[in-house]
Amino acid sequence: xxxxIRIDEPLDIVKARSVARQLAARxxxxxxxxxxxxxxxxxxxxxxxxxxxxxxxxxxDCQNNDSVGINIVVEDNGSGIPDIEKAMIDxxxxxxGLGAGLPGSRRLMDHFAIESKPGLTKVTIGLVxxxx
Amino acid sequence: xxxPILKLGxxxxxxxxVDLSDEDALQxxxxxxxxxxxIEALGVAIDITSMDVVDSFMARVINDTASMAxxxxxxxxxxxxxxxxxxxxxxxxxxxxxxDCAFNLEQALNMxxxxxxxxxxxxxxxxxxxx
Numbered sequence: 001x002x003x004x005i006r007i008d009e010p011l012d013i014v015k016a017r018s019v020a021r022q023l024a025a026r027x028x029x030x031x032x033x034x035x036x037x038x039x040x041x042x043x044x045x046x047x048x049x050x051x052x053x054x055x056x057x058x059x060x061d062c063q064n065n066d067s068v069g070i071n072i073v074v075e076d077n078g079s080g081i082p083d084i085e086k087a088m089i090d091x092x093x094x095x096x097g098l099g100a101g102l103p104g105s106r107r108l109m110d111h112f113a114i115e116s117k118p119g120l121t122k123v124t125i126g127l128v129x130x131x132x
Numbered sequence: 133x134x135x136p137i138l139k140l141g142x143x144x145x146x147x148x149x150v151d152l153s154d155e156d157a158l159q160x161x162x163x164x165x166x167x168x169x170x171i172e173a174l175g176v177a178i179d180i181t182s183m184d185v186v187d188s189f190m191a192r193v194i195n196d197t198a199s200m201a202x203x204x205x206x207x208x209x210x211x212x213x214x215x216x217x218x219x220x221x222x223x224x225x226x227x228x229x230x231x232d233c234a235f236n237l238e239q240a241l242n243m244x245x246x247x248x249x250x251x252x253x254x255x256x257x258x259x260x261x262x263x
Contacts, residue, residue: 010154017185018151035184035216039224042187046154090225100188104224 002060007048007076016057017042020072024127027061027068033127036108037070043101044074044123050095052078052121069128071111081116088114135160137167143244144168144206145237147179157193165200173206174253175244179237181212191221191228198231207247209233211240 021038048055055076093099106112111126133156138145198208211234221228234240
């Protein structure tokens, strides 16, 4: 399964987190993991609206014999994050928010990668669980 | 998306039942404060039993709403935080929910009543006798 959601307005945040949650539920992730994933997607897609105005959220799954995972790529073509190290510090914000979005999302996920330059900011997150 | 705000004497009850957009959340904040000021509510219970995602933005709206309501003079209790929502909020770090919490609406109401009584506002029913 692979789905791309355009993030243009606040309702798209609701849609993206709901698609992520439904996929996680379908793949058998626990309700705790469903919530972690939906929350991280919510934080990252809101960042797009606040900093770049629009962008995309790609949601896909990957399954093999002993594990199942969800990968999510959230990207925009905005001006980029000037200082990623600072952006990952709790409480650091340039938007008047809480500064909890990026560092919080990293703590919720198994995988977290961020790259940013002017014209492309890409955050990749993932959860992987063993199949019992 | 309008969140119903119910009046029980001078206590207001709001139960958030849907997945709110950011705009809906801010609209709810404004409407709740208006209603608190209008009836001079002594207590407010915000029930979030049905909310399965509370991210940092929503947590801030809830906290801010509670602080604003307190500035007006109302006691505020948030009820029904789901276990997995609590886990996620704490894992995200920082104290994202600082409002006083209760397991459910019934406990929230009891807490409100006892706080209202202890601060000397015994009369919970709205006094309309001079109107």
